[in-house]
Amino acid sequence: MPSLRPTILSLLMLGTASTAAIPEPTAQRIDAWWGHIATIASDKNEGRLTGSAGYDRAADYVVSQFTRLRLIPAGSDGWFQPVELTEQRFDQAASKAVLIGPAGPTPLATPTDLYFRGSAPMPPKVDAPLVFAGYGLSIPEAGHDDFAGLDLKGKIVVVLSGGPAEISGALKSDARSRRAAILAERGAIGLIALTTPKQTEIKWDRQVALSGQPFMYPSDTDLREIPAPFLNAFVGPDAAPKLFVGASQDFAALSALADASKPLPTFALPQRLAATIVSTSRPVHAKNIVARLPGSDPVLSAQNVVLSAHLDGLGVGAPIKGDTIYNGAFDNAVGVSTLIETAKALTAFKKRPRRSILFVIVTGEEKGLLGSRHFAARPTVPAASLVADINLDMPLPIFAFSSVTPIGYEESSLGENAKAVAASLGLPVLPDPKPDRNVFIRSDQYSFIRKGVPSLFLKYGFKLGTPEEKIEADWRANIYHSPQDDLDQPAMKAEGVKFTDYVIALARNVADDPAKPSWNADSYFKRFAK
Known part of the structure; x- marks a missing residue:
């Protein structure tokens, strides 16, 4: 951890010049970030279908990492929050x-x-x-x-x-x-x-x-x-x-x-x-993981900034190119790994963030945001304490992290936090290039939004008509939700760690901001606020 702290400390000095840039990550940090992905998305976890033994093995690995970091279990059952579901399988x-x-x-x-x-x-x-x-x-x-x-x-x-x-x-x-x-x-x-x-x-x-x-x-x-x-x-x-x-x-x-x-x-x-x-149904016993890093401020520590990512995948399915395991390396072992490394960075500081950080690793995203819906409706901490959600789902390390798109940044004060951190790191903030693709409602931040919690969904930025757009479109057309989303696909690992550095800096910025996150006055989603 000593090699991590100088880099992260530099990121958190948000008054630096706009020509600042995210430092190149060390080999140690790259190996750690990719190591989590390799473990979570390994064949032995069989695609991490919600409620499966493979999901449970991956969940135990995440808990082992949070335990090493001395986070506090914050579920309703230790680290876990049970989520009872019904499986419906169509013939x-x-x-x-x-x-x-x-x-x-x-x-x-x-x-x-x-x-x-x-x-x-x-x-x-x-x-x-x-x-x-x-x-x-x-x-x-x-x-x-x-x-x-x-x-x-x-x-x-x-x-x-x-x-x-x-x-x-x-x-x-x-x-x-x-x-x-x-x-x-x-x-x-x-x-x-x-x-x-x-x-x-x-x-x-x-x-x-x-x-x-x-x-x-x-x-x-x-x-x-x-x-x-x-x-x-x-x-x-x-x-x-x-x-x-x-x-x-x-x-x-x-x-x-x-x-x-x-x-x-x-x-x-x-x-x-x-x-x-024609269909059959059966009960499924699933679980979220909830861990807490207590804040340092006597008053603000009662508020929780949620960092969320889904752990579940598609399990084992129809073969494509001879492979039946839908490993979900980028969807979404990358997001979970990023949160583990974010927790590592935030626990490395002598002074903790002012607000508490709640790491919520959810199940059932691929089945309709079910784990996050359950948590948002029945949180394991006081509902009023949830002041923000920053969600990670499929941040694709397939081109350079040279700009960021915080989906939903136009809707709440979190947009100002996202832009301030981006400016400090020399990152342009780009709007969602394809709003009709519905990403705003297709991941777990939406469960929090529907409960009135200001939220962001972080993505690598790109513009229409660029090589990055084509790379992203090709990945979605050929790899997304397929067994080819595995550990053998090309990955720009250093860029994934740079994205992690942005997440770390943003989480700290939101947690330390004296002002509580709030919806913008003209936001449609303000209506959901309690």
């Missing part, structure tokens, strides 16, 4: 789906045309008319409601990816996260999501392969987004045009509008969907 091949329209029945092959998924209980059978609801966004604050004027009762609602250009990515993301719950409240019985070919992030054949993965939802009905059974399905781009046969507009025309972020029409479709969904 996609045995399930059936058929469109019934003016031209007669049109079968949809499962899972190659349509697959079922869901973080809520699924009905065993449905037979209902379809209605197209444009982007499927209800945002009254922005004067936009795709469901207005539609008869949704007893219907299955079809929606298309994207959203109006004039509405912020944060608002669109929030609306997407609440979409199924809103539809259920308005009487709909299901949702079919379509993605335009241009906006497809993961190739359809890989999505089909992943459809055999188990889905999960909270066993406690009070923690479910949708308490009653609700159909949730995805239809691929080749089969999507079949839903619009006989309709006033076809899929190609609607996709062109969506790709241009233009308004979409809404209308009843002249078809209904009849489906039989």
Whole structure:
């Protein structure tokens, strides 16, 4: 640890000139950072599926590191917080789906045309008319409601990816996260999501392969987004045009509008969907890890700055290139390793941060942010003590860490902290280059946001049209959620440690700031504050 302290101390002097830069990390620090990743993402942990023995082995390793650092167990059961879930596994091949329209029945092959998924209980059978609801966004604050004027009762609602250009990515993301719950409240019985070919992030054949993965939802009905059974399905781009046969507009025309972020029409479709969904369920006993570094200030130490990352992965699944273990090295052993090294740095100082730091390593992110939802709803510390969340999920060490994108920095005072630290390290702060990709709601910070806690989701920055954009897009298209996210892929390890240095400096800055983090006056998410 002595070799660590001078480097980190220099990072925390936030009044330095804008020409400052993050020092090159030592070989010792690089080896330590990568060593955690190698252990967590090793084949022996079998992809760390939520509730699995492999996840538990990885969790025990994280606890061993926190124990060495003399952090304090802060779960409801020592280091752990039990999270009770129900696994729902679909037999996609045995399930059936058929469109019934003016031209007669049109079968949809499962899972190659349509697959079922869901973080809520699924009905065993449905037979209902379809209605197209444009982007499927209800945002009254922005004067936009795709469901207005539609008869949704007893219907299955079809929606298309994207959203109006004039509405912020944060608002669109929030609306997407609440979409199924809103539809259920308005009487709909299901949702079919379509993605335009241009906006497809993961190739359809890989999505089909992943459809055999188990889905999960909270066993406690009070923690479910949708308490009653609700159909949730995805239809691929080749089969999507079949839903619009006989309709006033076809899929190609609607996709062109969506790709241009233009308004979409809404209308009843002249078809209904009849489906039989074959699934099995079983209880899953999962757990979060919670550790605390007590603050040094007599008053501020009662407040907790949360640093979060998910430990779970996709487990063992369909083979891709002969490999069945979805190791999750970058998604998200990298994030967990970064927090372990952040804890190491923060415990190395003679004077601890003023506020307490809560390290929350969650389960079930890949199944719908389930572990963080559980913690945010039922924290193991007083709920009012949670003043900020800084979340790490898939910070990709695949190009130089020369700029940072703190997703959500426009929404709260944490944005000023993020920008101040970045300026001190010579890092430009870049906005989210692809807001319609929904990253704002796709990781665990969103569970805290929905409970009123100002939050940031930290990413390497890049701009559209740059080599970094292409590198990132290629990684998502070819490696994301596949067995190739393993320890053999190229990694810029020194850049990963530099990103860690930014996290360390930001955590200390937020913890030492005399002002409590707060939502900006004009933030939509201020409404969630208690």
